[in-house]
Amino acid sequence: MLPRLTTTPAATTVFTMVLTQGPVSRVEIAKRTGLSSAAVTKAARPFIEEGYLQELEATERTAPGAGRPASPLAIKPERxxxxxxxxxxxxxxxxxxxxxxxxxxxxxxxxxxxxxxxxxxxxxxxxxxxxxxxxxxxxxxxxxxxxxxxxxxxxxxxxxxxxxxxxxxxxxxxxxxxxxxxxxxxxxxxxxxxxxxQWFGDGVGASSFALVTVGVGIGCGLVVNGRVVAGAHGVAGEIGHIPVGGEEPECHCGGRGCVEAIAGTAPLVAAVRAASAADADDAVAGQVVTTIETALAAAHAGDPAVREVFARAGHAIGLAMAAMANLFGPERIIVTGDVPGLVAYDLFEEQINRSFTAQAFGAAADCRLLLRPRTFxxxxxxxxxxxxxxxxxx
The missing domain is CATH 3.30.420.40 (ATPase, nucleotide binding domain)
Incomplete structure (x- = not known):
């Protein structure tokens, strides 16, 4: 069973700050959180006693020319x-x-x-x-x-x-x-x-950001005011099921025109297969497109009909991201996904950016888009x- 720590809101705040932004001194923790120095010391004590935190050698003073050196608190990662x-x-x-x-x-x-x-x-x-x-x-x-x-x-x-x-x-x-x-x-x-x-990556220090994943499905995680949004029923950020394609195509969720039904891996492969077959003298060319890898190869070979499929996917993703940005105004949007999905990113990056910028309202268009490939x-x-x-x- 996981060891239990007796924690208070202050203790959680202090430990999380050291975990995600440390090493950091008690003075700096107090400055950032609004807690008193005594409260920070009290909050950190049980974590130090249980071996989760350690005090490093003093490296800075509490104020220039005065006070004793501050000892930064740091995580003991192998605790x-x-x-x-x-x-x-x-x-x-x-x-x-x-x-x-x-x-x-x-x-x-x-x-x-x-x-x-x-x-x-x-x-x-x-x-x-x-x-x-x-x-x-x-x-x-x-x-x-x-x-x-x-x-x-x-x-x-x-x-x-x-x-x-x-x-x-x-x-x-x-x-x-x-x-x-x-x-x-x-x-x-x-x-x-x-x-x-949020804790260990590109979201550290951002009070609000979004993570958009491109791959088998099109997903989205939201952080607002420092908290991951779960929604009243545990479902939030499902931009893959924002309708952007009218009545077609049908989505596995039962809806129609969903982003995921246009830009998810399986629909992309099917659309590329159809486009490459229609563009060939016979259906043989289309028959070889059976995976996302072969679809990518067809697009990178320069087939304009196939590249149009990826452009349409980028348009759908860009519209959904703009809708999400308009709704809650994140500081940044991290675009990631499984490896095949992100290999395709160069094929629809321009269209994503164009559609996002065109549809985002006002200052929402200034939101930074960050591409961050992620392995499984x-x-x-x-x-x-x-x-x-x-x-x-x-």
Whole structure:
């Protein structure tokens, strides 16, 4: 079971600041948070006593020419280890991280089926293998984070609906905890990646930002006033299901004209196959486009009909991003996704920027767009980052 720390709001504030922005002195923490120096010292004490924080050698004074040198507080990253696993429809990707979500070991395990019982059994094997890579992991790893696409009820560890896995109402946290003996947190994969960006990535220091993912689906994580937006029912930021294409095409969600139905991997491949076949003397050329990799090859070969497919995808994504920016005005938008999806980014980057700028209202168009490729190991790291949060929220 994950060690419990007696935390207060002040303690959580202090520890999170050191975790995400440290090393940082007590004086600086007090300045940034508005807490008194005494409150900062009191808040940090239990974390120091339990070995989560350490005082570094004094490097600066509290004021120029006066006062004693300040001793920065820093995380002891190997005090606790965490496992994060990204679950896809054909494999498990797992990582072991330290307290700062830095990956220390990783492993992939193929899935022959998405049957829940089989996936949980493979998950247990993956976790056991990761823990066995270093003796200290087993002794100081108590938490497992799982990242799953779809509608996830984090509070109850329930996967309500995952279209790519074909799951409905799966009590994944309970099943995984029974199989691994760890404290388990389950989160939507995009929200998990958003947490990693907020605490350890390009979102550090931003009070509001968005993360847009391009790949099998089109997802979005939102941070507003320093908090990940979950929504009243655990569903928020689903820009993949903003209708931008009129009545066509039909989406797997039951709606029509959704961004995901235009720019998701499967629709892109299908549209490229149709475009390349129509552009050829016969259907042979179109038949070879069966994967996102072959679709990308056709586009990079210069086929104008195929490139138009990617431009349409970029237009759809740009419109959805503009709608989201108009609604809550983020400081920045981080665009990421799985590797094949981001290899395609050069094919629709110009159209994304053009459509976003044209549709964004007023100063919303000044929002910075950052391209940050992320491997599936980094998505797994996002699951570990959510597990790290259990230090405060369980």
């Amino acid at each position: 606790e280890f965490f496992i994060g696993v990204k679950i896809t429809n054909d494999e498990l990707i797992g990582v072991v991280t330290d307290l700062r979500a830095q990956p220390l070991a990783s492993s992939h395990r193929p899935l022959a089926t998405t049957d829940v019982e089989s996936v949980v059994a493979e998950l247990a094997e993956l976790v056991a293998g990761l823990l066995a890579t270093d003796p200290s992991y087993g002794a100081r790893c108590h938490a497992l984070g799982l990242a799953v696409s779809g509608d996830v009820d984090k509070a109850h560890g329930l996967v309500r609906y995952s279209p790519f896995l074909g799951w409905r109402q799966v009590p994944l946290a309970r099943l995984a905890a029974a199989a691994t003996g760890l404290t388990v947190t389950v989160e939507n994969d995009v929200k998990a990646l958003t947490v990693a960006e 190991e980094q998505w797994a790291r996002g699951a570990a980052a959510v597990a790290i949060q259990t230090l405060f929220t369980l």
